[in-house]
Amino acid sequence: MSELKKSDFAYGAAISALMSNGIYPTLVSSGKRRNIYKISVNNKECELYIKSSSISNNGLYDNWIFNIEKELDELNEYLSSGKKFFILLVCIVDIFSKGELVIINSDELKALLETGKKNITISRQRTGEYMISTGRKKDEYINIRYNRFNELK
Template sequence: MGALRKADFYYGSLLSCFVNRGLAPAIIEPGESRRIYKLATNDGDFRIYAKYVSASLPRQKNDVRLWQFIFSPEEVEYIREYKEIKTTLYFALICGQERMQDSEIAILSLDQVKDCLDVHYGRESYRITIKREKGTHGLKVWGTGRADLLDGKDNTIRIPRDLFSCFK
């Protein structure tokens, strides 16, 4: 076996969560910047589009963490064209921390990702930002196509921190 890469640890943590839950994911598209897994459950088959960032953005405050995921135009084209006819697509955004046990995994649906990225608007780069605030339930999500504030009010998408809530 060759040397381990940082990506192996992040994708491995996602796979460990699935295996510990009794699921057996199969990789169908490997890569450094993203990986796509197939996951079969009693509730149906899913595809998991996984991306990671290895560290949060510099702290805004002690109780806030931000992670920013950059999507290339090619990745956005894949997302734009994906049809959920046979298999539902979810996104596992792995939010890394220096202390690995402080990392998060945010699970988003295809519609949530399309909303955050605004995939029908052409631009050079696209991003999704994940925010964790101490003392609040869930994570906040927004991106290039969805502002975090609209008219001074919270416009983020709230997602649960329970990794498996979307597969029920």
């Protein structure tokens, strides 16, 4: 019997959301901490780096924490390669019924990595954006819009 992990459901949900938005990925690499897919963006290849995390409630906001410490070399390699790529973070609320997909582009990732952080902490805002803490000051963060699928086409 093939055993399914929580991440299999999360990655499947991400692929379903992509396909519902006219984006058809191909699996390139699968691992314990992430999956990598290829898509075509404006007739150029692009890679999608997908990770998942379950919700954590800190009392004020729902947030998700994605540990990237073991992937820092790989992510920096992507940034220095000049390849177009995005990170898709599957934010799980309930593995079988509810979650969110946050899309981060390479410029946003570069800004985050420059802070020296070894994780990505995402909070949902009521304004139609996600907030990624940069760990500097309380009021310094990166805003990520909801529903960025059009940037992947």
